[in-house]
Amino acid sequence: MHELSATKSIIKTIIEECTKNKSRPEEIFIDVGELTTYKKASLVHYYDTLKKDDELLKDSRLLVKEIDTKIICNDCKKTGKIIDTTIMLCPVCNSGNIDIIEGKDLIIKKIKIY
Numbered sequence: 001m002h003e004l005s006a007t008k009s010i011i012k013t014i015i016e017e018c019t020k021n022k023s024r025p026e027e028i029f030i031d032v033g034e035l036t037t038y039k040k041a042s043l044v045h046y047y048d049t050l051k052k053d054d055e056l057l058k059d060s061r062l063l064v065k066e067i068d069t070k071i072i073c074n075d076c077k078k079t080g081k082i083i084d085t086t087i088m089l090c091p092v093c094n095s096g097n098i099d100i101i102e103g104k105d106l107i108i109k110k111i112k113i114y
């Protein structure tokens with residue numbers, strides 16, 4: 001269910017942006033990090049449901065790109081992709097001393113307008 005509130009917040013941002021620029025959105029590109037646990041299909045489903053009630057959004061489309069989890073290791077200084085997010089270790093040296101650099105955010109990348 002938490003995709004519903006995420007979708008509402010995306011919509012709020014789109015409306016604010018488009019109102020400010022006096023534009024109509026055609027396609028909205030968002031990046032969804034794997035660690036957010038948001039399901040792509042649910043986000044699109046909620047978007048398609050909610051947009052029907054909105055004059056500005058009803059012809060627009062939400063395009064979701066799933067982003068893998070990427071880390072930087074504080075021990076070996078390498079960056080790498082985490083394959084299994086239940087085991088958060090450096091894929092190079094197995095250190096747990098890592099920082100997540102990608103995969104934990106939901107970002108509106110681009111709003112394509114008419």
Ligand SMILES: [Zn+2]
Nearest residue numbers: 073076090093
């Ligand atoms: Zn490492």
